[in-house]
Amino acid sequence: MTDRSEDLYSKFLFIWVGQFISIIGTGLTIFSLGVYVYQQTNTASSYVFILICALLPPMLLKPYGGILADRHDRRLMMVFGDLGATLGLLFIFLMMLNGDIELWHIYLGIAISSIFSAFQEPAYKAMVTDLLPENLYAKASGLMQLASSAQYLISPFLAGILLSVIDIKFIFLIDITTLLISSSIVIWVRNILGSIATKHSGQNMMADLKEGIQEFSRNGGVVHLVITTMLVLFFVGLLQSLIIPMLLNLATVKIVGISQSICASGIILGSLFIGLFGSKHKHVIILSISLFMSGIFFVGIGSSTNIILITLAGFMFFATLPFINTSIEVLIRKNIENRKQGRVWSIISLVTYLGSIIAFAVAGFLADHIFNPLLQADGLLAGTxxxxxxxxxxxxxxxxxxISGAMISLISLFIWQDKKIKGLEDVVT
Structure with missing residues (x-):
């Protein structure tokens, strides 16, 4: 790296550390509130509604958050999102402090915080293109995925310890503190590097949204890649929603929890590898090979009843995900005009995660009414x-x-042969 690249990368690392801390804080809140609500109501639906409040608002608002990220300084947008998220946390904290907390207070507070995350996340992702040269995109992407995984691996572990020694109200104070730390770091970096001028046509937001859709759809390779990603996320969504029910038929809750933590650590291994060494090879090739191998490991998760073998297959499956995600991100980032990246990333997130939403909607029906009956002792497929x-x-x-693993491996072969996706590699930025 040149001296200039090293300096910019060091500034990115400061911002990344702040985001890493705030993501852990967010994970502490979500996990702790989930435990609190379930203990208060003893109903799974109450817990699920927390996840809906946390995930649905940002999913719907991300396209507009992306437009704002293209209209304004992206680092200021990150600060706006982080500081705004503290409002929902403060609301829940004050309600608990007064002893007047009700479920709707919790849901409202989470929804308020998640709304602001819709403005923070697109700005954070697009900020990488502002700050770093292309040869550092892969490293940055790997580190960002590492930070994202902390919410699922580190936060539950820490929350379990903290809740045994402090009241849940203090969890909110910890989360608020992490958001303030994150915002302070971004402001500090912005003051050092200066603001980044933004250019836009003066159009209204709907016109900007339309322009973002046009920018996304004009490149056939990007469209093919995003649709392919949506299909992959459908099958991964089936794993996310059904892995715990399958494992609970094979092991105790404690063993299942340990298994899940080990599997999730695969993401950290893959992300660290990319963060330390980058990705110096053809991204389409890496994507195809990683997807093919993830499909094989996915098949391995379903092929055994031995919890150790399932955990090993799960670890290897999750270790491939950072390579897949990084390859997809770099290929798209190279092919989207910088000033439009915020809104385009938001549209891409909305499209790809439709796969997960559909998977969550159909997973229970597929398991309970079709596949599980087929493999009961007297089922149609029991003898075969x-x-x-x-x-x-x-x-x-x-x-x-x-079946899902086999389909993912087949999708990898399609990517290998798709000329439009291969063409994304040849763009020079």
């Missing part, structure tokens, strides 16, 4: 498929995983 993967509760889910 069941002789290889076993019969009984949860083995229908295992068959879903095997």
């Amino acid at each position: 498929v069941g002789s290889f993967i076993g019969v009984g509760d949860g083995r229908g889910i295992a068959l879903i995983f095997i």
Whole structure:
């Protein structure tokens, strides 16, 4: 790296550390509130509604958050998002402090915080293009994925310890503190490097949104890649929603928890590798190979009833995800005009995560009414498929995983042959 690149990368690392801390804080809040609400109501629906309040608002608002990220200084947008998120946390904290907390207070507070995340995340992702040269995109992407994984691996572990020694109200104060630290770092970096001028046509937001859709759709390779990603996320969504029910038929809750933590650590391993060494090879090739291998490991998750073998397959599956995500991000980033990246990334997120939403909607029906009955002792597939993967509760889910893994490997072969996706590699920025 040149001296200039090293200086910019060091500034990015400061911002990344702040975001890493704030993501852990957010994870502490979500986990702690989930435990609190479930203990108060003993209903899964109350817990699920927390996730809906946390995920739905930013998903719907991201396109508009992306437009604002293209109209304004992206680092200021990050500060706006982080500081705004503290409002919802303060609301819940004050309600608990007064002893008047009700479920709707919690849901409203989470929704308020998540609304502001819709403005922070697109700005954070687009800020990388502002700050770093192309040869550092892959490293930055790997580190950003590492930070994102902390919410699922580090936060639950820390929250479990903290809740045993402090009241849940103090969790909110910790989260608020992490957001303030993150915002302070971004402001400090902005003061050193100066603001970045933004250019836009003066159009209204709907016109900007239309322009973002046009920018996304004008490149056939990007469209192919995003649709392919949506299909992959559908199958990954089936894993996310059904892995716990399958494992609970094979092991105790404690063992299942340990297994999940080990599997999630695969993401950290892959992200650290990319963060330390970058990605110096053809991204389409890396994407195809990583997807193919992830499909094989996905099949492995469903093929065994041995929790150790399942955990090993899960670890390897999750270790491939950072390579997949980084390759996709770099290929798209190289092919989207910088001034439009905020809104385009938001549209891409909305499209790709439709796959996960559809998976969550159909997973329960597929498992309970189609696949699990087929692999009961008297099921239609008990004597055929069941002789290889076993019969009984949860083995229908295992068959879903095997089919899903095979489909992901097939998708990787499609990417390998797709000329439009391959063409994304040749763009020089």
